[in-house]
Amino acid sequence: MSAGKAFKVLVTHPEVPQEGIDLLKENCEIIQVQSVPTNRAELLEKIRGVDGVLWGGHQPLNAEALDAAGPQLKSISTMSAGIDYVDVPEVKRRKIPLGHTPTVLNTAVADLAVGLLIAASRRFHEGRKKIDNDQWENYHLNWLLGQDIRDSTVGFYGFGGIGQAIAKRLSGFDIDKVLYTTRRRVHKEIEEEFNAKKVDFDTLLAESDFIVIASPLTKDTQGVFNATAFNKMKQTAVLINIARGKIVNQDDLYEALKSNRIFSAGLDVTDPEPLSPTDKLLTLDNAVVLPHIGSATKRTRADMSTIAAHNVLRGLAGEPMLSPAY
Numbered sequence: 001m002s003a004g005k006a007f008k009v010l011v012t013h014p015e016v017p018q019e020g021i022d023l024l025k026e027n028c029e030i031i032q033v034q035s036v037p038t039n040r041a042e043l044l045e046k047i048r049g050v051d052g053v054l055w056g057g058h059q060p061l062n063a064e065a066l067d068a069a070g071p072q073l074k075s076i077s078t079m080s081a082g083i084d085y086v087d088v089p090e091v092k093r094r095k096i097p098l099g100h101t102p103t104v105l106n107t108a109v110a111d112l113a114v115g116l117l118i119a120a121s122r123r124f125h126e127g128r129k130k131i132d133n134d135q136w137e138n139y140h141l142n143w144l145l146g147q148d149i150r151d152s153t154v155g156f157y158g159f160g161g162i163g164q165a166i167a168k169r170l171s172g173f174d175i176d177k178v179l180y181t182t183r184r185r186v187h188k189e190i191e192e193e194f195n196a197k198k199v200d201f202d203t204l205l206a207e208s209d210f211i212v213i214a215s216p217l218t219k220d221t222q223g224v225f226n227a228t229a230f231n232k233m234k235q236t237a238v239l240i241n242i243a244r245g246k247i248v249n250q251d252d253l254y255e256a257l258k259s260n261r262i263f264s265a266g267l268d269v270t271d272p273e274p275l276s277p278t279d280k281l282l283t284l285d286n287a288v289v290l291p292h293i294g295s296a297t298k299r300t301r302a303d304m305s306t307i308a309a310h311n312v313l314r315g316l317a318g319e320p321m322l323s324p325a326y
Ligand SMILES: O=C(O)C(=O)CO
Pocket: 079, 080, 081, 082, 083, 105, 109, 243, 292, 293, 294, 295
């Protein structure tokens, strides 16, 4: 280990923004995985004997990686809000502090969600295809008519920081009501700020004009948006998912969109990722699909690396992390 550097830290991705690396460098020796996409063998080789890890991708963080690291490992932070790729019980069992980076990405993801909501409700994808196919027919007055956002009811499945940031943005669009379904009720002041009401899942499905999925992927949320759920939604409803693809049963969503059981969907996340270019979802006019770019802005990624680095350093110092994951 180089002189004066108290800890050895693995950064599992070569593109982690410099802001986080510079922080770590002050008193850590940095080892960095160079492969993109991550070569698992390289990661397992380089993790051996490190004190801390800045986990910069969505590779499984599990017993295999922890065993490869060894018992001296005392601090890990992901560079993501969602940690569905982490075996959290295994990290906990080993009493290793684990951090993640929620909050700093709320605004970037919320901006994108609003973009998807407008794109899906106003048929951007279908419109673009009409141009490509020389089918520009705006001499018809009912051509490409979309759904209004004004006076609508927006239902949030999950109403944490990202959901609230989306609601804040949508308040400028003259929406009528916010409904939300969560396990726990949010603070009264938050309900008042957004004129939001907690409802059960069936009410959310039945009453919302727009449904925004903004919850973590857990065993309880996996696949809850399935054919049964789509059949309870309005036929004019628009579904937005900026959370995790697996919360939606994608075959059932395809059928619901194809049969116009619901109006449209805007998805930043899919199952699987990457989605195959031949996936049937991409053949639909009423699905706007993006390649999971919710947090992909320069500033947000830099902020994520900074928070992750602080988490790692605090874990190494035996201090509480800025954003602990458990
Ligand atoms: O950080 C995450 O978990 C994301 O998926 C950002 O889009």
